[in-house]
Amino acid sequence: MDMYSQIVEKIVRQQESIIGPIAIERAEAVSGLSLDWPNHKVTISGDQKTVIDNLVDQYKALFGQVSVEVSKDAARKVAGVTPELLPKSLQ
């Protein structure tokens, strides 16, 4: 998986540990995001940064800023990630 797919995988995994299957439901509702979650495979179509921003927005609508912080923490765990490469919502 490319870096942005890995970021999505990490974010969804982290959110799943907090809110359970709702994390997957919210991710599947994001346009441009395709999940094969039993295999933890993520496919992004379209602008990757926008898709991630929309994913973070989904979680923010649920839990507020804490979801954004959880997403930021998760994204930082992906190897090779630098602030410039991150979508706006994760900077």
Next chain:
Amino acid sequence: MINTILKSKQTYLILALTAVIIGWWLVIQAGNLENVYLFNWSYGLIGLSSAIYGWHIARKKWGGYSSTVGKLLTWLGVGLFAQWVGLQIWTYYNLIAQVEVPYPSLADIGYFGLVPAYTIAAIMLAKVCGIKFSLRSMKGKLVVVLFPLLALSLAFGLFVKNVGFDTSNPIQLFFDLAYPIGTIIPATIGLVVLFAANENIGGKMRSRILWLIGAFVLQFLTEYLFLYRSGNGTYVNGGFVDLMYALSYAVMGLGLVGFSQLEE
């Protein structure tokens, strides 16, 4: 959250039971003391139904024990169930053993079970609300240190300092100390979350989180009122304290209902 509560059948079960309990309580206050022990047993049904519902929602909606929210709801259910167990044993003492206020007794295994259960639930609540992010700020650090100190001071000032350290009854000594200190912990954690992590909690979950914190505080006030009344010998079965217990179970039960659906 209100829409979710209004749409759930569990809400109407809780409200119906609570209405019956309030009506019955009014009858008792008017002087009809017949079946007062049955009254005490009955309001436990609010807690029991809420516990079972909480476990059901935790598993069905939140991944059960695999998620932090699932753990939160599960342990809230355990706390309510523990209270129900305590009530069963208390009623046994009232009806069968003919003991009016059985303290300390086996009933306290149930009643005190609320403390660890709600404490674990409160810790899960703090995790869900991102307390670790709040601890990065000076305000967060201050709240986390100050609030427990204030809580312990309150517990000590109101109750602990009056405990005679009579070791001839170690079980009573344990509960005399453990109840005031233990029952303040979940509410303290809830208030720490409220003041330290308030800016971080938003979205659909905000109202649900605030409701649970309110339920913790109500439970704490109820427990302290019981401690105060039983301490000065003014607790009576079927009195105001038992009404408070019924209401605290109902409020927590409705809080659990809030997690049954995230309305769009």
